[in-house]
Amino acid sequence: MIDMIDYSKSEPLNHLNREEKLKWLMNAYGNDVIRIAYTYLKQKQLAEDVAQDVFIKCYEKMDTFRNESSYKTWLIRITVNRCKDVLKSWSFKNLYLTNFFKPNQTYNSLEKKPFGGEANELISKQVIELPVKLREVIILFYYQEFSIEEISNLLKINPNTVKTRLHRGRIKLKESFEGAWAISGK
Amino acid sequence: MVNKLENLKDKMDSTILKDVYFDAKQYQQVLSSIENSKNDKNRSLLKNKFNYLLSFSVVSIMFLGITYFVGTQLNLLNDPETKQNTQDSLNKPSNEKSAYIPPKQEENYDEMSKEEILTKMINSVDYFETARGEYKMHYSFSPGYETVEYAISLKQEPGGYGKRTLDTGEITSREFYKDGKVWSINESLKTYMEFRANRNSGTTLTLDQAFSTASDGNPQTNYRERPPISTANETLFPYEIASNYTRDLTKWEIEKQNEELLGHNTLVIKGIKNHRDFQSFRFWVDKDTGILIKYETYKANGDIVDYLHPTKLEVNVPIDTKLFTPDLEGYVPNSRDKEKVIIDPRENEVVPVAGTKSSSEIEDVYNLMKSDMPFLYGFNHSDLQLISASYETFKEYKIGYLYYILDPDNDHNSSQMLSVRVHHKDSYVRKIGDFEIVGDTTVSPFQLNEIKWKGTSLKETDGEWVHLTGQKGDYIYDVVSQHISLDETKDFLKGFKEAH
Numbered sequence: 001m002i003d004m005i006d007y008s009k010s011e012p013l014n015h016l017n018r019e020e021k022l023k024w025l026m027n028a029y030g031n032d033v034i035r036i037a038y039t040y041l042k043q044k045q046l047a048e049d050v051a052q053d054v055f056i057k058c059y060e061k062m063d064t065f066r067n068e069s070s071y072k073t074w075l076i077r078i079t080v081n082r083c084k085d086v087l088k089s090w091s092f093k094n095l096y097l098t099n100f101f102k103p104n105q106t107y108n109s110l111e112k113k114p115f116g117g118e119a120n121e122l123i124s125k126q127v128i129e130l131p132v133k134l135r136e137v138i139i140l141f142y143y144q145e146f147s148i149e150e151i152s153n154l155l156k157i158n159p160n161t162v163k164t165r166l167h168r169g170r171i172k173l174k175e176s177f178e179g180a181w182a183i184s185g186k
Numbered sequence: 187m188v189n190k191l192e193n194l195k196d197k198m199d200s201t202i203l204k205d206v207y208f209d210a211k212q213y214q215q216v217l218s219s220i221e222n223s224k225n226d227k228n229r230s231l232l233k234n235k236f237n238y239l240l241s242f243s244v245v246s247i248m249f250l251g252i253t254y255f256v257g258t259q260l261n262l263l264n265d266p267e268t269k270q271n272t273q274d275s276l277n278k279p280s281n282e283k284s285a286y287i288p289p290k291q292e293e294n295y296d297e298m299s300k301e302e303i304l305t306k307m308i309n310s311v312d313y314f315e316t317a318r319g320e321y322k323m324h325y326s327f328s329p330g331y332e333t334v335e336y337a338i339s340l341k342q343e344p345g346g347y348g349k350r351t352l353d354t355g356e357i358t359s360r361e362f363y364k365d366g367k368v369w370s371i372n373e374s375l376k377t378y379m380e381f382r383a384n385r386n387s388g389t390t391l392t393l394d395q396a397f398s399t400a401s402d403g404n405p406q407t408n409y410r411e412r413p414p415i416s417t418a419n420e421t422l423f424p425y426e427i428a429s430n431y432t433r434d435l436t437k438w439e440i441e442k443q444n445e446e447l448l449g450h451n452t453l454v455i456k457g458i459k460n461h462r463d464f465q466s467f468r469f470w471v472d473k474d475t476g477i478l479i480k481y482e483t484y485k486a487n488g489d490i491v492d493y494l495h496p497t498k499l500e501v502n503v504p505i506d507t508k509l510f511t512p513d514l515e516g517y518v519p520n521s522r523d524k525e526k527v528i529i530d531p532r533e534n535e536v537v538p539v540a541g542t543k544s545s546s547e548i549e550d551v552y553n554l555m556k557s558d559m560p561f562l563y564g565f566n567h568s569d570l571q572l573i574s575a576s577y578e579t580f581k582e583y584k585i586g587y588l589y590y591i592l593d594p595d596n597d598h599n600s601s602q603m604l605s606v607r608v609h610h611k612d613s614y615v616r617k618i619g620d621f622e623i624v625g626d627t628t629v630s631p632f633q634l635n636e637i638k639w640k641g642t643s644l645k646e647t648d649g650e651w652v653h654l655t656g657q658k659g660d661y662i663y664d665v666v667s668q669h670i671s672l673d674e675t676k677d678f679l680k681g682f683k684e685a686h
Contacts, residue, residue: 017416017419017420017423017424017425017426017427018409018425018426019217019220019416019419020416020419020420021426022216022217022220023213023217023416026208026213026216027213030207030208030212030213031207031208033208034206034207034208034212035198035199035203035206035207038203038206039198039203044205044206047206048212051208051212052212052215052216052219055216056216056219056220056223059216059220062426063405063406063407063429088573088574088591089542089574119190120196120197120198120200120201121201121202123190123191123194123197124194124197124198124201124202124203125201125202127191127194127198128198128202131649131669138191138194139194142191142192142194142195143194143195143198144195145195170191173190173191
C-alpha cells in the first residue's frame with residue numbers, strides 16, 4: 001500500500017512506528033530532499049550524502065516533530081541547514097568542489113552549448129547558478145511552491161527579505177536569460 | 187521572467203535534475219546506518235555491563251573458592267547421593283534435538299495497572315520467542331487495505347519473514363532475515379537489497395527510562411531493540427505507537443481488563459488523541475506479551491479512521507526457519523557502487539592533519555597552522571570572516587587552506603568568497619576546484635607585500651572569479667575570489683599578511 005499512496009496529499013500518521021514513518025518519508029520526500037540538496041551543492045554524490053544524513057537525523061529527531069509544520073517543511077528545513085553547513089565546511093571546500101567549479105565544465109558551458117538546446121535547460125541552469133541566497137528563495141518559491149510566509153519560517157528570515165530576494169533573483173535571471181538569448185542570436 | 191519560472195519544477199526535473207533522485211540504494215543505506223548505530227549503542231552499553239560483570243565474577247570466584255576449600259576440609263561436599271545424581275544427568279542421552287519448541291504461552295488474567303501494561307508494550311521483545319500472524323491495515327488517506335503476513339523467531343535461530351499485499355492481490359514487498367543477513371525485496375522492480383544486521387540486545391526499560399523530556403522541552407524516547415525487518419513492527423513491537431499515544435497516562439483509560447481476541451486475553455485501552463484526522467483510539471493489548479493485537483482510531487462521531495485488524499496471531503509456536511531464506515531467482519541485486527575517481531596517485535599521499543568541521547574549531551585549527559607554518563599568510567580585513575581552515579601534509583611539506591566569506595549583510599548566506607592555499611613550491615597539492623580555475627583574461631603581474639602576483643580572471647553572470655598565484659621565496663600563495671571583482675580582490679590583498 002505504501003507505494004500506492006499519493007504522498008503529496010497526505011502526511012504519515014502518528015501511529016506509524018519510527019521505521020515505518022521514516023520509510024514513508026523517504027518514499028514521499030526522498031526526491032525533494034536530494035534535489036533541494038543538489039540545488040545548493042551542485043554535486044550529485046554530495047547531495048546523496050546529505051539526503052542520507054537528513055533522513056538519519058529525521059529518524060533520530062522523530063519524537064521532537066510536533067506537527068507545527070508539515071513533515072515536508074520540517075525535512076526541507078533540515079536539508080537546507082545541512083547544506084549550508086556543508087557549504088561552509090572544510091571537507092566541502094577541500095574535497096567536493098573538485099568536480100564542480102571548474103570553468104571548463106560549468107561556467108563556460110553556458111556560453112558554448114545550451115543556446116541551441118532546450119529553453120528549459122537554460123532556465124534551470126540560470127537558476128542553479130544564482131548566488132545561494134537568491135537561488136534558495138527562487139527554488140523554494142517556484143520549485144517547491146512554498147509561500148513567502150513558509151519560506152520566511154523555513155529560512156528564519158523576515159518575509160520582506162524573502163520578497164526582496166525573490167525580486168532580485170528574478171531581475172538577475174531576467175538579465176542573464178536575456179543576455180543568453182542575445183548571444184545566441186535568438 | 188515570471189512566466190519562465192512557472193512550472194520550474196517540471197523544467198528542472200526534466201533537465202539538470204533528471205538524474206538526481208533518491209533511489210533504493212540510498213533508501214537502504216539510511217536503514218542500514220540506523221541499524222548499525224543502534225548496534226554501536228548497544229555495544230557500548232554491553233561494554234559497561236561487561237565491566238560490572240567481570241568485577242562481580244572475580245569476587246564471586248574468589249568467594250566460591252574459599253567456600254569450596256573450607257567445605258572440603260570439613261567433609262561437607264562429599265555427599266554420595268549428589269555425586270550419583272550428577273553422574274546420572276551427564277550419562278543421560280539427550281533427546282532434545284532438531285525442532286525447537288518454545289515454551290507454551292500462558293494467558294495472563296491478572297489485573298494490570300496502566301504502568302504495567304505500558305511497560306510491557308515498550309518491552310514486548312522480552313515476552314515472547316516466536317510469533318506468526320496476519321493482519322489487515324488501513325490508512326485513512328488511502329483506499330482499501332494492506333494485508334501483512336509475518337513469522338518471527340527472536341531467540342532460537344533468530345530470523346523472520348514478512349510480506350505486504352495490497353487488497354488488489356498485488357504483493358508490494360517482502361522481507362527476510364536470517365543469520366544476521368537481511369533481504370529486502372521490491373516486487374514491482376524485481377530487485378533485492380541485501381545487507382548485514384548485527385543482532386542486538388537490550389534490557390527492559392522502565393517508563394522513566396523510556397520517556398523523558400530533553401533540555402529543549404521536546405519529548406525524548408528510548409526504544410528497545412527488535413529484529414531488523416519491519417513488517418510486523420506495528421503489532422509485535424509497538425514502541426512508537428505506545429510512545430505517541432499512551433506515554434501520557436492521563437490521556438487514556440483501561441476500558442476492559444479481559445477481552446478475548448483470536449484466542450488471546452487482551453486488555454482494552456481507550457484514549458483521546460488530538461489529531462487532525464481523528465480524536466480517539468482504542469487498543470487491544472495482549473496481557474502476557476504487550477503485543478498490540480488490534481487498534482482502531484475514531485472520528486468524533488465514532489467512525490473508524492485507521493485500523494489494524496488481525497486475522498491470525500500465534501505466539502510461541504514452532505516456526506519453520508526455512509521460511510526465513512529468500513528465493514532470489516528472477517530478482518536482481520539493487521546496488522550501484524559509488525564511483526571513486528582518483529585523479530593523481532599522489533593524492534593518496536596527502537595526509538589531513540586538522541580541519542574545521544564546525545565554526546567553533548576554526549580558532550584552534552588556525553592557531554595550530556600559524557604555529558606550524560611560519561610561511562602562512564592570511565587576510566586581516568574586518569569584512570572578511572574566516573569560515574574554514576585546514577592543514578595537510580604531502581611528504582615533509584605542510585599545506586594550508588583558509589576560506590573567507592565576504593558577507594556584508596551578515597546573514598551567513600553570501601556567495602562572495604576568498605580561498606587561500608599556501609604551500610612549498612616543490613610540494614604536490616591536491617586538485618581542488620577553486621584552485622583549478624583558469625580564467626579567460628590575464629591579469630597584469632603586480633607585487634604587493636613582497637609577493638609577486640600573476641593570474642587570470644573570469645566574468646560570469648553572477649560575478650567575477652579571479653585566480654591569482656603569488657610567490658615569495660620557496661612558497662606559493664594561491665588566492666581565488668568567488669564573485670569578487672579583480673579590483674576588490676587587489677584591495678583585499680593589501681591586507682594579506684604573515685599570519686603568525
